[in-house]
Amino acid sequence: MAEFPFHIAATDGEARAGRLSTPRGDIATPAFMPVGTAGxxxxxxxxxxxxxxxxxxxxxxxxLMLRPTAERVHKLGGLHRFMRWDHPILTDSGGxxxxxxxxxxxxxxxxxxxxxxxxxxxxxxxxxxxxEIQSDLLGSDIAMQLDECVGNPxxxxxxxxxxxxxxxxxxxxxxxxxxxxxxxxxxxVQGSTYADLRKESAQRVVDTGFDGYAIGGxxxxxxxxxxxxxxxxxxxxxxxxxxxxxxxxxxxxxxxxAVARGIDMFDCVLPxxxxxxxxxxxxxxxxxxxxxxxxEDDAPIDPSSSCPASRDYSKAYLNHLFKAGxxxxxxxxxxxxxxFFQAMMxxxxxxxxxxxxxxxxxxxxxxxxxxxxx
Amino acid sequence: MAEFPFHIAATDGEARAGRLSTPRGDIATPAFMPVGTAGxxxxxxxxxxxxxxxxxxxxxxxxLMLRPTAERVHKLGGLHRFMRWDHPILTDSGGxxxxxxxxxxxxxxxxxxxxxxxxxxxxxxxxxxxxEIQSDLLGSDIAMQLDECVGNPxxxxxxxxxxxxxxxxxxxxxxxxxxxxxxxxxxxVQGSTYADLRKESAQRVVDTGFDGYAIGGxxxxxxxxxxxxxxxxxxxxxxxxxxxxxxxxxxxxxxxxAVARGIDMFDCVLPxxxxxxxxxxxxxxxxxxxxxxxxEDDAPIDPSSSCPASRDYSKAYLNHLFKAGxxxxxxxxxxxxxxFFQAMMxxxxxxxxxxxxxxxxxxxxxxxxxxxxx
Numbered sequence: 001m002a003e004f005p006f007h008i009a010a011t012d013g014e015a016r017a018g019r020l021s022t023p024r025g026d027i028a029t030p031a032f033m034p035v036g037t038a039g040x041x042x043x044x045x046x047x048x049x050x051x052x053x054x055x056x057x058x059x060x061x062x063x064l065m066l067r068p069t070a071e072r073v074h075k076l077g078g079l080h081r082f083m084r085w086d087h088p089i090l091t092d093s094g095g096x097x098x099x100x101x102x103x104x105x106x107x108x109x110x111x112x113x114x115x116x117x118x119x120x121x122x123x124x125x126x127x128x129x130x131x132e133i134q135s136d137l138l139g140s141d142i143a144m145q146l147d148e149c150v151g152n153p154x155x156x157x158x159x160x161x162x163x164x165x166x167x168x169x170x171x172x173x174x175x176x177x178x179x180x181x182x183x184x185x186x187x188x189v190q191g192s193t194y195a196d197l198r199k200e201s202a203q204r205v206v207d208t209g210f211d212g213y214a215i216g217g218x219x220x221x222x223x224x225x226x227x228x229x230x231x232x233x234x235x236x237x238x239x240x241x242x243x244x245x246x247x248x249x250x251x252x253x254x255x256x257x258a259v260a261r262g263i264d265m266f267d268c269v270l271p272x273x274x275x276x277x278x279x280x281x282x283x284x285x286x287x288x289x290x291x292x293x294x295x296e297d298d299a300p301i302d303p304s305s306s307c308p309a310s311r312d313y314s315k316a317y318l319n320h321l322f323k324a325g326x327x328x329x330x331x332x333x334x335x336x337x338x339x340f341f342q343a344m345m346x347x348x349x350x351x352x353x354x355x356x357x358x359x360x361x362x363x364x365x366x367x368x369x370x371x372x373x374x
Numbered sequence: 375m376a377e378f379p380f381h382i383a384a385t386d387g388e389a390r391a392g393r394l395s396t397p398r399g400d401i402a403t404p405a406f407m408p409v410g411t412a413g414x415x416x417x418x419x420x421x422x423x424x425x426x427x428x429x430x431x432x433x434x435x436x437x438l439m440l441r442p443t444a445e446r447v448h449k450l451g452g453l454h455r456f457m458r459w460d461h462p463i464l465t466d467s468g469g470x471x472x473x474x475x476x477x478x479x480x481x482x483x484x485x486x487x488x489x490x491x492x493x494x495x496x497x498x499x500x501x502x503x504x505x506e507i508q509s510d511l512l513g514s515d516i517a518m519q520l521d522e523c524v525g526n527p528x529x530x531x532x533x534x535x536x537x538x539x540x541x542x543x544x545x546x547x548x549x550x551x552x553x554x555x556x557x558x559x560x561x562x563v564q565g566s567t568y569a570d571l572r573k574e575s576a577q578r579v580v581d582t583g584f585d586g587y588a589i590g591g592x593x594x595x596x597x598x599x600x601x602x603x604x605x606x607x608x609x610x611x612x613x614x615x616x617x618x619x620x621x622x623x624x625x626x627x628x629x630x631x632a633v634a635r636g637i638d639m640f641d642c643v644l645p646x647x648x649x650x651x652x653x654x655x656x657x658x659x660x661x662x663x664x665x666x667x668x669x670e671d672d673a674p675i676d677p678s679s680s681c682p683a684s685r686d687y688s689k690a691y692l693n694h695l696f697k698a699g700x701x702x703x704x705x706x707x708x709x710x711x712x713x714f715f716q717a718m719m720x721x722x723x724x725x726x727x728x729x730x731x732x733x734x735x736x737x738x739x740x741x742x743x744x745x746x747x748x
Contacts, residue, residue: 038694038698038700039691039694039695039698039700040695040700040701040702042700042701042702043701043702043705044702045702045705063698067694067697067698068669068690068693068694068697072669072670072690075670076670076672076688076690076691077672082688082690082691082694083691084686084687084691295442295446296446296449296450298450298451312458313458314450314456316442316446316450316456317413317450317456317457317458319442320412320413320441320442320456321413321414323441323442324412324413324437324441326412326413326414326416327414327416327417327701327704327705328414328416328417328418328419330701331417331419331701331705
């Protein structure tokens, strides 16, 4: 593995602000990674992502291996060249989507066989095959080990079995990854919401040794408080000196609370998915632009924003675009939401650097009471 | 009416290259107007339209009067402010869509009553109401008179009746429009493919007197050759000194042949509609990017283009985006097509200016044999 340099410039309580350096560019942390499922962050241009402050995006191994296939992306020069994104890409292992989207799964110690949700074709994913796809064929900068994902709530025995299989798959992932100069591999802590399992998992993942450490199996039904508790007990078990990544999270309030517990990296489809459905995230919480009350509201979503989508178009116009089913509605609102999430990350980095993160967090908790999980 | 200055800088045969000046900016002619049906040119950002060389766009009165309603657009500052387009806008009269989209139409000398295709609500459009919507409420720069639109083929008697009603509506439109400093009104010649009716219509429209003259009722089933013949006989009947606009046309070869017959302005949904469905227009004719043969084609659509959508993305990537149903496919291909149409208009303007339009036209006819109407 390439130990990408990780410099923690400031801490404030458990929160950390720093920089993860990769051959394709630096990543300011805490970082939010927009999700580019199938080789595109839905409805956004790459220069909009960069202009909003995006240092790294996430690609989904499951989607890309099915279409256009990892072999085809490789033949076309790898994922960066295929989609024309020259900055870092983290790929997930494919495991999460196999467990949530595919059909007719069959698990074994060796791996998981499944049928594509697109065309029913048969596929097999193992720790070794996932690394081959991510690191050799797609050519991502950061690969994730394959893990078995369970939802919450989950019986202790089932969570233990999935966690231990994931730990063994982590060992195999590391072996398959081998020595690489310009690519990194992250391990994943599992164990549902059980403290004993999270401890055992963290110990095993740290013993194996990775370039970074992810917390998986959260934001899958356990609720905000249980998620926070699990982060609180897991994060301190991971090396202080390496980046910590909370997978698939989340709402703004989830991200703020996770940063307060020492998390450095996030990914979530929320800003783009919400944007396609007419929901804008703002400093005052979420707003549904499809609501009739905005039909004659001449004000923009956020006149103080530096993002044109947030600042230059009236809520009345956005309301109209969504009612008329026009492309520009999802385009503008996905852009706005990504810009808002990145502005939130930047605000957190600055607050941590200036030693006032706790006050900032308190203000956001008050503003975003409506954003609490229902 | 405001007689917007129209300067013909060069002619080559019947083809003219010039400039129509409006208070919101100049329009280089021959001009192509992308269609912004419901207050947005589908899937494009305004800076992409401008960057491609767009001087003027078209707005659809029918769509806007139904949603968000002309009154609401007016309340929000007019169509330019609503959609943030500071350059010229031409609005159609609403007539064409009433006849093609609406339900339960009832025609009379006074106007046409109809039900919305969106929600079934009742509406009435007369020459006076159309002008009120276009010029007072939406605030377009160029308004079109209301006309009765018939398809082709059409019986002589029916075509004559529709043409004469349109001529009377033209008189009423002009009266309703009155004297305006910063807005113009165009009349429309009808008469299907009948020479006697086109002549009578042209005479009546010219007698009424407008700031510009449109040829309507073409590209509605008569075929390329009959369209060209009708333009050939109609265009010379219109004042040399004023802009001539061929409504709703068309394919590249149609536009080139119309320019060769003295037409100055065009509008068509073709580039954006084709783009949403995977079809790219090129110097070598139309190309369907969804075709499997492009799945591993690493070349861009047009490496010589100045448009990023045409130049920077591989056909393989576009093929993937359309297969995966991603927003970015229609976004990029609509952008490419608009850029191609505008590059074609620029090439024509230059060829006319340099006195080599006939040779250019001949080359395009050869390249675009496949683009002939089927």
